[in-house]
Amino acid sequence: MRTLVIVAALALPAGAALAETPVARRAAEASVAALQRNGAAVRAAWQPGAATPARLTGLRVPTVGATPEARARGFLRAHPDLLALREAVLLSTRRSRQRTVVRLQQTHAGRPVVDRVVSITLDDAGAVRSVVNATAPLQQVKPTALDASAARALAVRHVLGRDDADLPTRVTPVVFALGTQGVEGFEVELSRVPFHEHLVVRVDGHAGEVIGVRDEVMH
Amino acid sequence: MKRALLIGAALVATACDDGGGPALELEVDAAPTPADAAPPAPDAAAPDADLTDAAPPPPPPHLDAPLAWVYVDDPVTDEGQLTQVELARTDPEDGRLTNHAVEVFNCLNEEGGVVAMPDLGGLSLTVSLCHEVQVARPDADGNYLSIMPPEDESDPNDSFAEIMMYHQVTRARDYYFDSFGFTDLDVSLPALVNVQLKVEPPLSLGPFRPNPDGWYPLANAAFFPKEQWDLFASQFGLPPRDSDSIIFFQDQKDFAYDARVIFHEYTHAVIGFDRLSAQRVVDRYGLNPSTFSMHEGLADYFAASLADDAVIGRYVGQGGSGIRDIGDRKKCPDDVVAEPHANGQIIGSTLWAVRQRLGAEVTDQIVYRALEQFTQTTTFEEAAALMVAEAEAMDPALVEPLRAVFAESNFEICERSAPWVDFDVDRVWHRLPYTVEGTQSVGIAGFREGVPAYKQFHVDVPAEAPAVRVTWQALGGASFIGQPGPLRTPLDLALRHDAPIEFTYGDGVHMDLDHRVTPPLDEGVQTAVLSGDCLPAGGGRLHTLFLNTGGDPAQIVRMHAEVLDALPLDGTPILDCGGAGPIEGDAGVPAEDAGAIDAGAGDAGGAADAGLDAGLPDAAAADAG
Numbered sequence: 001m002r003t004l005v006i007v008a009a010l011a012l013p014a015g016a017a018l019a020e021t022p023v024a025r026r027a028a029e030a031s032v033a034a035l036q037r038n039g040a041a042v043r044a045a046w047q048p049g050a051a052t053p054a055r056l057t058g059l060r061v062p063t064v065g066a067t068p069e070a071r072a073r074g075f076l077r078a079h080p081d082l083l084a085l086r087e088a089v090l091l092s093t094r095r096s097r098q099r100t101v102v103r104l105q106q107t108h109a110g111r112p113v114v115d116r117v118v119s120i121t122l123d124d125a126g127a128v129r130s131v132v133n134a135t136a137p138l139q140q141v142k143p144t145a146l147d148a149s150a151a152r153a154l155a156v157r158h159v160l161g162r163d164d165a166d167l168p169t170r171v172t173p174v175v176f177a178l179g180t181q182g183v184e185g186f187e188v189e190l191s192r193v194p195f196h197e198h199l200v201v202r203v204d205g206h207a208g209e210v211i212g213v214r215d216e217v218m219h
Numbered sequence: 220m221k222r223a224l225l226i227g228a229a230l231v232a233t234a235c236d237d238g239g240g241p242a243l244e245l246e247v248d249a250a251p252t253p254a255d256a257a258p259p260a261p262d263a264a265a266p267d268a269d270l271t272d273a274a275p276p277p278p279p280p281h282l283d284a285p286l287a288w289v290y291v292d293d294p295v296t297d298e299g300q301l302t303q304v305e306l307a308r309t310d311p312e313d314g315r316l317t318n319h320a321v322e323v324f325n326c327l328n329e330e331g332g333v334v335a336m337p338d339l340g341g342l343s344l345t346v347s348l349c350h351e352v353q354v355a356r357p358d359a360d361g362n363y364l365s366i367m368p369p370e371d372e373s374d375p376n377d378s379f380a381e382i383m384m385y386h387q388v389t390r391a392r393d394y395y396f397d398s399f400g401f402t403d404l405d406v407s408l409p410a411l412v413n414v415q416l417k418v419e420p421p422l423s424l425g426p427f428r429p430n431p432d433g434w435y436p437l438a439n440a441a442f443f444p445k446e447q448w449d450l451f452a453s454q455f456g457l458p459p460r461d462s463d464s465i466i467f468f469q470d471q472k473d474f475a476y477d478a479r480v481i482f483h484e485y486t487h488a489v490i491g492f493d494r495l496s497a498q499r500v501v502d503r504y505g506l507n508p509s510t511f512s513m514h515e516g517l518a519d520y521f522a523a524s525l526a527d528d529a530v531i532g533r534y535v536g537q538g539g540s541g542i543r544d545i546g547d548r549k550k551c552p553d554d555v556v557a558e559p560h561a562n563g564q565i566i567g568s569t570l571w572a573v574r575q576r577l578g579a580e581v582t583d584q585i586v587y588r589a590l591e592q593f594t595q596t597t598t599f600e601e602a603a604a605l606m607v608a609e610a611e612a613m614d615p616a617l618v619e620p621l622r623a624v625f626a627e628s629n630f631e632i633c634e635r636s637a638p639w640v641d642f643d644v645d646r647v648w649h650r651l652p653y654t655v656e657g658t659q660s661v662g663i664a665g666f667r668e669g670v671p672a673y674k675q676f677h678v679d680v681p682a683e684a685p686a687v688r689v690t691w692q693a694l695g696g697a698s699f700i701g702q703p704g705p706l707r708t709p710l711d712l713a714l715r716h717d718a719p720i721e722f723t724y725g726d727g728v729h730m731d732l733d734h735r736v737t738p739p740l741d742e743g744v745q746t747a748v749l750s751g752d753c754l755p756a757g758g759g760r761l762h763t764l765f766l767n768t769g770g771d772p773a774q775i776v777r778m779h780a781e782v783l784d785a786l787p788l789d790g791t792p793i794l795d796c797g798g799a800g801p802i803e804g805d806a807g808v809p810a811e812d813a814g815a816i817d818a819g820a821g822d823a824g825g826a827a828d829a830g831l832d833a834g835l836p837d838a839a840a841a842d843a844g
Contacts, residue, residue: 021725045604048503049723055601057608092493094591097400101591103493115497117594132605134594139726158659176664178501179724183664198443204664212662214498218442218487218514219560 021180024051024137027081035059035079051180052083056131063126068093072102072120075128083118084137091117098124106135108182113138113175114202141175141182144205148173148186155188155201158210167191176204176211183207189216280361283308287363288379289386292526293477293534294368306363306382307389310407314357316385320392322407323384324351326414328375328434347417349434355381373471375434380412380475384467387481394525395489398580399587404488409464412475437468438535440480442487463488477534482522489521490514494593498559498662501728502598503721504635505671505764506656508557509565509599516563517590519545520570524579529571545571550628551599552637555674557654566599569628576620585609585621603631636675636719636762639689639780652694652774655710659770665728669711669766675719676778682758684782688791689738690746692777695769708769709740712747714796716755720764734796735766748787751795 032053036042041058063078065071069090076085088104089112095101099121106116119132146154148171156164170189175182185205191198202212284305290297291304307318316323326332331350336343355378358365369377388410395401415434429435443464465484467474474480495514499506523529529546536542543560545567556562574582589605597605603625610617625631644652655672656662678687695706713720714734721731738747755761767773786793 043608049725055604057605092491094403094493095400096591099591103594115500115596117493117596119592119594121592130592130605130608132592132594132597132601134596178663178665178728179726181665181726185664202662202664207664207667209667210659211664212498212660214662216444216492218444218484219439 021049021051021137021139024081024084028052028084031079031082032056035061035082049179051137052133052135053131054133056082056133057129059128059130060123061128063122063128065126068095068100068102068122068126069104071122071126072104072128075120076104083131083133083135085118085135088118088135099129108138108141108175111173111175111184113177113182114187116177136177137180138175138177138182139180141184142206144173144184144186146186146203146205146208150208151186151203151205152188154203154208154210155186156190158201159190159199159213176202185211276359278312279314279357279359281309281312281314282357282361285309285314285357285362287382287386288367289383290476290478292479292528294372295534295539296528296530301367303364304386306386314355314361314363315353316355316381317353317407318385318389319405319407321385321388321410323353323355323381323388324409324411325354325376325378325381326351326411327354328413328415328417328432344422345419347419349375349413349415349417351411353381354378355385368476372473372476373436373469374473375413375415375436375469377413377473380467380469380473383475383478384410384412384481387478388465388485390478391482391485391525398583401489403491404463404485406462408462408485408488410467411464412467413469413473414466415469436470438470438472438474440465440467440474440484442466442484444492463491472535474535477532479522479526479528479531479533480535482525483518483531486518486521487514490517490590494590494595495597497596499656499673500596500598501663501722501724503723504675504719505722506661506673507598507635508555508559508562508673509602510596512559512562513566513593513597513599513602514563515559516545516566516570517586519543519560519563519567520586521583523567523571524574524583527579543567548572548628551630551633552635552674554649555635555637556649556651557656557673558649558651561649561651565628565630566602569625569630572627573621573624576624577617581613581617584613585617599630600632607631634719635673636677639676639678639763639778642775642778644776652776653765653778655693655765655767655773655775657767657769657771657773660772665724668728669768671713671720671722671730672765672767675762675764676780677719677760677762678780678782680754680758680761680782684754684758684784686748686750686783686786686793687754687761687780688746688748688783688787689763689778689780690744691765691775691779692744693773693775694743695773696771703774706740706743706769706773707771708767708773709737709745710773710775711735711737711766711768713764713766714749714753715762715764717759717762719762732764736794736796738792738794746791748783748791748793749796750786750793751797753794753796 028051032044039058039060043057044053045055047054061075063071063074065074076083085106087107089107091103091105093100093102102120102122104118106113116135118135120128121130123129152169152171153163156167167190172187174185174187176185183204183206186203188201188203198216200214200216201210204211286303287306288301289304291302309315310317326349329350332348335346355363355366357363363382366378366382368379388408392404415436417433418435421429421433427435443466445461445463465488495510498511499508500510519531522531523545530541530544532542533539543564545564548568549564551565554565570582570586585606588609589602592605593602607618607621610621622631644650653672656670658667658670661670680687693706693710694703696704713730713732715732723729734753736747738745
């Protein structure tokens with residue numbers, strides 16, 4: 001059987017920094033082991049090849065902080081190798097009868113990393129009870145070759161088939177990530193008449209290409 | 220604050236659409252209207268003399284629990300019979316339908332709505348939105364019993380829709396609060412009913428055609444996240460707002476009359492956009508569509524559980540059978556499709572089966588408590604694991620029956636490779652093509668050399684079989700408005716013996732496969748006879764995966780595979796996967812790897828015509844995607 005590496009778009013130069021994933025994995029495993037020593041019920045689940053766990057359940061880790069976000073961040077600071085999440089912004093805080101769930105979105109140099117979020121569940125006493133993790137350390141992020149204006153123009157042409165400088169849009173600089181690799185890009189939101197889908201156009205800023213369009217209205 | 224509405228969400232074909240079928244003949248006149256329960260309408264209560272001199276009537280009393288007629292479920296389930304219920308107290312003294320859960324607007328077909336005049340590249344349009352007004356008011360006695368369904372269900376201005384929306388959203392809110400302590404939506408969620416729009420000059424866009432009065436009927440309902448509001452509003456000069464909204468359109472049927480459709484949209488609002496919003500994620504088998512489809516599947520499940528009935532949209536669907544029935548079990552990988560409503564039935568029907576096994580209260584708690592922890596990219600597999608963890612925390616005895624039900628639909632563990640079957644888009648339950656996203660539709664950076672399909676297909680090859688013929692027909696383009704056009708870029712087919720093709724993602728995308736072939740494309744059809752090294756030596760299972768190197772998504776509308784007794788002599792390209800040189804047209808394989816592909820594939824294309832359509836089911840269905 002042969003293994004083909006089919007995608008070079010995000011590939012690193014040969015040999016560059018590839019050793020970091022196993023190192024991060026070992027550090028994360030050590031962090032999980034430390035948590036398990038303090039709580040026998042702690043279970044961790046890992047995706048194949050991932051450097052950090054996808055899920056931790058059975059936790060009961062006390063935290064301190066004035067807000068649920070502060071408690072969640074305090075937990076991550078106390079276990080820095082667990083997720084290796086160095087930079088994140090608050091996505092949401094949701095409360096229900098007996099728990100509060102804090103979602104933090106991974107960022108890179110201030111740009112949100114699309115779809116990479118960790119969900120940290122706190123009980124009424126403020127202890128962390130579970131972690132559901134979709135973040136992962138990025139070894140390399142390719143810089144954008146486009147500015148926001150160029151990305152906007154590309155997105156508008158892709159959707160409308162023509163330029164439209166007056167069309168209201170919202171452009172958000174982001175990072176698109178796959179595995180340990182990232183690329184700077186933009187999410188361009190626009191509305192198309194006469195039937196106004198609310199489209200989000202994803203632009204790979206490094207390649208200068210549209211990589212996706214979606215309608216964010218749900219039926 | 221002035222609000223406008225989402226006018227075009229229904230343009231994108233969805234499973235919430237009733238398909239434009241004929242309206243049901245419902246005897247709404249048979250609704251109970253006992254004389255002692257229905258006071259005269261406000262305008263009928265006034266004396267017919269001294270009108271000009273009479274003092275204005277006192278305002279109706281502001282009741283804590285005003286009475287109203289509603290369909291508890293919908294006109295079909297309730298067999299046209301209305302039920303008298305106590306509405307929740309309104310916040311405004313004048314009885315406008317606003318409370319802590321919902322703020323209901325009737326979008327009237329009259330002037331006064333917001334207007335935009337976009338320029339579509341030289342074509343100037345005037346788009347008028349219906350006029351949002353809180354119309355419904357209590358009768359003189361403080362109740363709403365005079366508000367009944369209109370004789371014509373297509374009435375675009377009726378206030379009965381307002382009553383239904385107010386009651387059912389409040390009911391849904393109370394369910395989520397009472398069951399789970401959910402309060403995130405205690406913000407008077409804007410809810411619009413009877414929504415239509417007018418475009419001048421009139422345009423006919425596919426199935427969307429205006430009524431004689433110029434208003435466009437739309438058969439759908441939608442959840443409109445607040446994050447998308449500002450952009451839309453800016454085109455109409457409207458201010459931003461600080462909450463989500465739900466929008467119910469009016470066609471031949473009024474979507475607000477169907478309680479489970481309201482529960483479905485409300486559940487979208489409950490889940491929000493910080494959970495399950497990723498349209499697709501990557502995993503070991505390629506692209507996984509389960510994340511966003513869980514938004515739909517959970518919206519179905521909770522709507523059904525709240526109503527204690529597995530059929531969603533029994534009224535707005537055609538013939539009273541609903542638009543989805545989560546009592547009809549779907550499973551992975553057989554029923555995996557890209558469309559989220561259809562794919563969502565895998566989780567919806569699985570959870571309904573759990574509910575039948577464990578009971579509604581326990582199941583709802585398991586599901587909701589797991590949902591609380593979801594991220595934007597949680598998949599079926601991860602959702603199942605969280606549900607098992609929650610069940611174990613509630614009562615370890617729940618775990619075994621829960622996992623047993625999960626196993627029946629491969630919900631917890633699914634190898635996404637299904638048998639090659641004779642597939643015809645018009646003959647499957649979901650009537651949806653198999654979509655293979657393109658490099659400009661997938662939304663994930665890193666697949667420039669080929670985007671994998673959502674599932675693989677396998678053929679069991681006998682030891683003595685010399686060849687397997689595979690053929691498929693696909694359409695391309697038009698991921699949004701418009702009909703799909705011809706496929707311009709041929710699909711590649713990855714092959715692996717005895718195990719599914721597997722992906723890992725580290726410093727790039729790595730795919731474990733044995734061969735990759737590109738059968739020639741002729742008028743949307745690709746056919747190849749796989750032989751020699753393409754097949755597992757000594758027989759076995761051949762897994763295949765479509766890869767799309769084109770920008771647009773491909774829509775596979777027909778597929779066929781057959782094990783052959785002998786190599787065909789009809790000119791069909793024969794691939795043996797054993798050649799040494801690169802093949803023409805195999806753009807998806809990096810040069811250093813091209814030696815894996817059979818040199819015979821490239822030069823066989825010119826002789827391909829004879830067998831192209833031979834194996835495909837029903838050529839008449841080719842444009843049905």
